[in-house]
Amino acid sequence: MTTDIFIRNDREQRLVDYAKDLATKIEKTAAQYDEAGEFPFEHFKILQDAGYFKLTVPKKYGGDEISLYEMLLVQEQLAKGDASTALSVGWNLLTFLNVRESKSWPEPVFAELSRKAVEEGSLLNIINSERGKGNISRGAVPGTIARKVPGGYLIKGEKAYASLAPILQQFMIIAYLEDEGITGEFLITKNEQVEIINTWDALGMRATGSHDILLKDVFVPDEALLYRQRPNETNRFLAHGRVYSLEIPAVYLGIAGAARDYAFEFAKKTYSHSLGDTINHAAHVQQKAGEIELLYHSSRRILYSIAAQVEHEPEKKDQLANEVSIAKSLICNNTVEIVSKAMKIVGGRSLSKSNKLERLFRDAQCGAYNPPLDDVVISQLAKSVLFEQKQNAFDL
DSSP states (O other): OOOOTTOOSHHHHHHHHHHHHHHHHHHHHHHHHHHHTOOOHHHHHHHHHTTGGGTTSOGGGTOOOOOHHHHHHHHHHHHHHOHHHHHHHHHHHHHHHHHHHHOOSOHHHHHHHHHHHHHHOOOOOEEOOOTTSOOGGGTOOOSOEEEEETTEEEEEEEEEEETTTTTOSEEEEEEEETTTTEEEEEEEEOOTTEEEEOOOOOSSOTTSOOEEEEEEEEEEEGGGEEEEOOTTOOOTTSSSSOGGGGHHHHHHHHHHHHHHHHHHHHHHHOEETTTTEEGGGSHHHHHHHHHHHHHHHHHHHHHHHHHHHHHHOGGGGGGOHHHHHHHHHHHHHHHHHHHHHHHHHHOGGGGSTTSHHHHHHHHHHGGGGSSSOHHHHHHHHHHHHHTOOOSOTTOO
16 A cells, blocks of 8 residues: 655644545445435435544643634545545535634634534534625625614625535625625624525535525624624635645545545556456556546645645745745646546546546536635736736735
């Protein structure tokens, strides 16, 4: 067995083994949920029972408080079993890790949300996207409005691509405070004024439950305003220089690894009468395998090198905007290439709906639409060298 050089100690090995076991369990029904486009409640029960939801919750609130590096390791492995499940639950892990380190929310609120994650398996996600309002990461103002009323706010609007929507009992949204002319993060608790609209029927990542959420004058108390956005400050939940967003390419790296493993195992076991041997002896198969390895190992190197740097030089965490964006773009694009090359090793049968590679191919395409998009990354890099911008490169 090849040693994974990115597993650095016994604790990380145990976490990887733990995630591999969970991946094996959820993979059994991943194709079923993908075909139906249904949310995999069964998968989330498996993860809840295994304590997966509390991995990034602080120890003082009963969580495991794993690091960014460790989160990437477990998410990469979980995605090999089912990328939809991994991408969805990743928003929960990302949120707790982010707030744990940024300390941006009122501590009593965070403590209660942490308790619910540990004791009740409650999940969180921050819902940013809106249809027809432009991309908030490109400077758009949310169309969701928070109007001040006695004792709190009335929030009205519609959010899109809300992963985990079927299972969330509480979630955060970004809304425009019309009385103050700024945006803020609000904690929303599901009630009769919160409607889930089943809109998610995508090419890939079909089981993420990324439906629309309609907020119909939802009342929230004053304490539900978790954070006021300061002028010219990029929201930390968007995929910018904040290193927590490396969780996204980690999931796509898991897709790449699953395709790689499948294709290599297929090549070692499939006999060719024309060759008189298994197809791993064919020159064109070896060519594709080498190309896959080049893409796969360079992707893993950039992901874990950045995460390791964050551990060793935490003071530079907020200076890694370019590196984080490059990693996301490179890994997601490499994943598409890896899956395509794996399909060429396996041949025409990889196009079958019953073949695992067909699902991996569709899931891989979705990476291009998770932030930051490639054109934003290219613009960010160009401006950083041509204009030597000092402000956050995502204030475009």
